[in-house]
Amino acid sequence: GAVVSQHPSRVICKSGTSVKIECRSLDFQATTMFWYRQFPKKSLMLMATSNEGSKATYEQGVEKDKFLINHASLTLSTLTVTSAHPEDSSFYICSASHPLGTDTQYFGPGTRLTVL
Amino acid sequence: GENVEQHPSTLSVQEGDSAVIKCTYSDSASNYFPWYKQELGKRPQLIIDIRSNVGEKKDQRIAVTLNKTAKHFSLHITETQPEDSAVYFCAATSGFQKLVFGTGTRLLVSP
Numbered sequence: 001g002a003v004v005s006q007h008p009s010r011v012i013c014k015s016g017t018s019v020k021i022e023c024r025s026l027d028f029q030a031t032t033m034f035w036y037r038q039f040p041k042k043s044l045m046l047m048a049t050s051n052e053g054s055k056a057t058y059e060q061g062v063e064k065d066k067f068l069i070n071h072a073s074l075t076l077s078t079l080t081v082t083s084a085h086p087e088d089s090s091f092y093i094c095s096a097s098h099p100l101g102t103d104t105q106y107f108g109p110g111t112r113l114t115v116l
Numbered sequence: 117g118e119n120v121e122q123h124p125s126t127l128s129v130q131e132g133d134s135a136v137i138k139c140t141y142s143d144s145a146s147n148y149f150p151w152y153k154q155e156l157g158k159r160p161q162l163i164i165d166i167r168s169n170v171g172e173k174k175d176q177r178i179a180v181t182l183n184k185t186a187k188h189f190s191l192h193i194t195e196t197q198p199e200d201s202a203v204y205f206c207a208a209t210s211g212f213q214k215l216v217f218g219t220g221t222r223l224l225v226s227p
Contacts, residue, residue: 032213043205043217044160093159097213103148105215107159 003027004096006108013084014116021079021111023094029074030096034105035067038091050077084115118143118210122218130226135196137221139206140188146208149182149189150215154203163204164191196225 003026013019023033031052036044048069049057056069068080077096081088091112095105119142129135141149147168152160166173166180166189173180177196182189193200206218 034214043219046214046216049214091157103209103213103215104150104162104165105213106162107152109159110157112157 002096002098002104002106004030004094004106004108006094006111008111009109010112010114012114012116015085016083018080018082019084019113021081021092021094021113023077023079023096023108025075025096025106028096029099030077031074031099032097033071033077034095034097035069035077035079036093036095038093038110040091044093047079081113084113086115089113089115118146118208118216120206120208120216120218122206122221124221125219126222126224128224128226129196131196131198133196133225135191135193135200135223135225137191137204137206137223138188139190139208139218140186141208141216142187143208143210144184144187146210148209149180150207151178151180151191152205152207152217154205154220160205193223196223198225198227201225 005024007022033050035047038044047062050069050071052071058064071077091110093110094108122139150165153163154160164178164180166182177194179192204221207215210216
């Protein structure tokens, strides 16, 4: 149980285009999902907390107009990187917390974004 | 906000030896401390966690200890195997369900 999927697994795009990444909880309903960014050989940095039916909460320094988050259902959250630039190239990982209220987060497999 | 420090950044051991990774946290309100294992290009996998009302937890070759007074917690792996080689991250809660991660420890277990 507690499986989280992410799509696509990797994407290459041209500078200036937008990319949408989907995060799904497959066997449970997640009221809260989290989006992280991980640079090579670095730790996971929380970008934003996504709550179903409400606006996402962004961490300090993360541009909400550049990283659009939508959590339209209890099983799906999306991250859209708008007007992507090479410096946005990174590994983006989502996680979901179980609705029973525990703090345990289950991670998706990640999306490798490369902006040319 | 919460700050988590992790040491060492790299750890090399021989197969069969024990490995210990240590983390400290700053927020005394933190009450949940998970450890994740991440292989190259893969998702972090939860390997063990501990809550603030417990001082120690063990799961086969893996154990975690927590010292709330000193605000530090440690991961202990005994009888290490080459397949234990990976990057290990500690984390601590910061606010409702948010996790702050340590900087990671690259563990290399040599046969």
